[in-house]
Amino acid sequence: MMNGIPTHIGIIPDGNRRWAVSHGYQKKDGYKHGLEPALRLLRAARNHGVKELTYYGFTADNCKRPKEQVEAFSEACEQAADIIKREGAALNVVGNIQSPCFPKSLLPYTYRRTEGNKMRVNLLVNYGWEWDMKNGWASHDIPRMELIIRWGGMNRLSGFLPIQSVYSDIYIVNDLWPDFREEQFENALKWYRKQDVTLGG
Amino acid sequence: MMNGIPTHIGIIPDGNRRWAVSHGYQKKDGYKHGLEPALRLLRAARNHGVKELTYYGFTADNCKRPKEQVEAFSEACEQAADIIKREGAALNVVGNIQSPCFPKSLLPYTYRRTEGNKMRVNLLVNYGWEWDMKNGWASHDIPRMELIIRWGGMNRLSGFLPIQSVYSDIYIVNDLWPDFREEQFENALKWYRKQDVTLGG
Numbered sequence: 001m002m003n004g005i006p007t008h009i010g011i012i013p014d015g016n017r018r019w020a021v022s023h024g025y026q027k028k029d030g031y032k033h034g035l036e037p038a039l040r041l042l043r044a045a046r047n048h049g050v051k052e053l054t055y056y057g058f059t060a061d062n063c064k065r066p067k068e069q070v071e072a073f074s075e076a077c078e079q080a081a082d083i084i085k086r087e088g089a090a091l092n093v094v095g096n097i098q099s100p101c102f103p104k105s106l107l108p109y110t111y112r113r114t115e116g117n118k119m120r121v122n123l124l125v126n127y128g129w130e131w132d133m134k135n136g137w138a139s140h141d142i143p144r145m146e147l148i149i150r151w152g153g154m155n156r157l158s159g160f161l162p163i164q165s166v167y168s169d170i171y172i173v174n175d176l177w178p179d180f181r182e183e184q185f186e187n188a189l190k191w192y193r194k195q196d197v198t199l200g201g
Numbered sequence: 202m203m204n205g206i207p208t209h210i211g212i213i214p215d216g217n218r219r220w221a222v223s224h225g226y227q228k229k230d231g232y233k234h235g236l237e238p239a240l241r242l243l244r245a246a247r248n249h250g251v252k253e254l255t256y257y258g259f260t261a262d263n264c265k266r267p268k269e270q271v272e273a274f275s276e277a278c279e280q281a282a283d284i285i286k287r288e289g290a291a292l293n294v295v296g297n298i299q300s301p302c303f304p305k306s307l308l309p310y311t312y313r314r315t316e317g318n319k320m321r322v323n324l325l326v327n328y329g330w331e332w333d334m335k336n337g338w339a340s341h342d343i344p345r346m347e348l349i350i351r352w353g354g355m356n357r358l359s360g361f362l363p364i365q366s367v368y369s370d371i372y373i374v375n376d377l378w379p380d381f382r383e384e385q386f387e388n389a390l391k392w393y394r395k396q397d398v399t400l401g402g
Contacts, residue, residue: 061401129367133338155356155371159401162363166330170356170371200262200360 004193006146008052009045010168012160013038015152015176017069022176028068030178031076037180039083042121044182046087048189052120054142055080056160060128063101074103077125081106084123090115094139095126102126112141129159137163144168146197149188151177169195205394207347209253210246211369213361214239216353216377218270223377229269231379232277238381240284243322245383247288249390253321255343256281257361261329264302275304278326282307285324291316295340296327303327313342330360338364345369347398350389352378370396 013034020030038055045053057077063070084091093109095102106125122142132138139161145168148160153174157165171188175181217231239256246254258278264271285292294310296303307326323343333339340362346369349361354375358366372389376382 059401064402129364133364137334154396155373156369156396157358157367158399159367162367163330163334166358166360166363168357172356195355195357198359200260201265 003049005049005189006192007050008054008143008145008147009050010054010056010145010148010160010165011038011041012056012148012150012152012158013177013180014150014154014158016073016178018152019176019178026068028066028072031073032079033178035076035079035083037177038080039087040182041180041185042084042087042089042119044185046089046119050119052122052143054122054145054161054164055124056158057095057123057125057127059124059159060096060099060101060126060131061159063099063126070101074101077123078103078105081109081123084121088118089121090118092120092122092141093125094122094142095124096128096131097126099126124161127159129162133162139164147171147188147192149173149185151175151180151184167197167199169197204250206250206390207393208251209255209344209346209348210251211255211257211346211349211361211366212239212242213257213349213351213353213359214378214381215351215355215359217274217379219353220377220379227269229267229273232274233280234379236277236280236284238378239281240288241383242381242386243285243288243290243320245386247290247320251320253323253344255323255346255362255365256325257359258296258324258326258328260325260360261297261300261302261327261332262360264300264327271302275302278324279304279306282310282324285322289319290322291319293321293323293342294326295323295343296325297329297332298327300327325362328360330363334363340365348372348389348393350374350386352376352381352385368398368400370398 016030017027092112148168151173218228221231293313294307349369352374
């Protein structure tokens with residue numbers, strides 16, 4: 001942590017389907033409206049000196065949803081990967097690659113690399129906490145998150161990296177993810193600065 | 202879950218030291234003021250039909266604190282165990298027994314038992330998430346928690362049962378634990394009933 005800015009922030013971009021329904025769209029149409037927020041958040045975080053971001057893309061459990069939704073969030077994750085690369089960040093995709101639900105186009109990014117001073121961005125794709133634990137902590141390359149920001153109003157982790165989140169401060173934004181505004185992120189950073197971080201001591 | 206009442210609730214009773222300081226006591230004197238709240242919460246939960254409670258007693262990391270504090274929270278946990286037994290609940294103490302910080306008087310309660318229809322109460326004593334994980338999920342006898350209630354205003358898990366908390370809804374009480382009131386517990390139950398529980402689906 002530098003100057004009260006967390007080194008590594010986890011992002012739970014929840015509420016895409018609720019947003020779609022409330023705007024008269026089909027549920028599956030919500031995901032693509034979450035892409036521009038992901039780009040704007042990445043830039044805001046980089047401007048603040050955040051070194052690493054982890055986005056909760058989709059989980060193995062999410063793949064049990066109707067086919068058109070699965071296709072829509074898989075495609076959104078592939079596009080998110082493109083956006084992250086285009087921004088010049090070091091992309092690391094983490095999830096169970098041995099299942100048909102993992103998009104093959106993302107296979108080249110499933111190894112953590114050091115790329116100079118680039119910002120690191122991890123994208124969880126077909127991730128599952130059970131898969132993570134059963135494989136001897138498969139996600140261990142991802143370091144601990146000091147701050148987790150969740151959009152969509154729920155105060156829960158929903159299986160998001162159980163080990164890396166043990167000491168995370170959790171900030172909840174009531175707005176849905178497609179309604180992302182930079183101000184919400186700023187408020188999360190301000191709130192975090194006021195927390196008394198003890199790391200279990 | 203029955204009638205919107207969670208089967209199993211986790212309790213993080215934080216704020217004893219802050220409460221002590223704000224009342225002009227030494228930090229170590231806060232813990233004993235957390236005992237009556239633990240009893241009143243147990244009774245309130247039982248009255249609502251909650252089948253199982255897990256109290257976050259103290260952690261292996263907490264044992265690095267000044268000696269008088271370690272003695273005070275160890276003693277408070279031994280007294281809490283007495284209170285739980287006296288209430289007729291099935292007590293299960295979970296933590297690393299192979300360390301001098303584990304109170305020997307609690308050794309007889311480190312096995313989960315079925316005792317008829319008794320309410321189950323788990324007490325984490327000298328618990329550590331690293332110990333839990335390194336020992337192949339040592340706490341696996343404790344089932345998943347639907348709801349976690351944390352007193353003291355922080356929104357974080359602080360290493361509390363990483364696997365059992367993956368889908369838990371987390372309710373934060375801003376008051377400190379020694380200022381427990383039944384109304385806070387009632388509000389947590391009301392809040393929980395309004396959550397859309399999806400278990401990752």
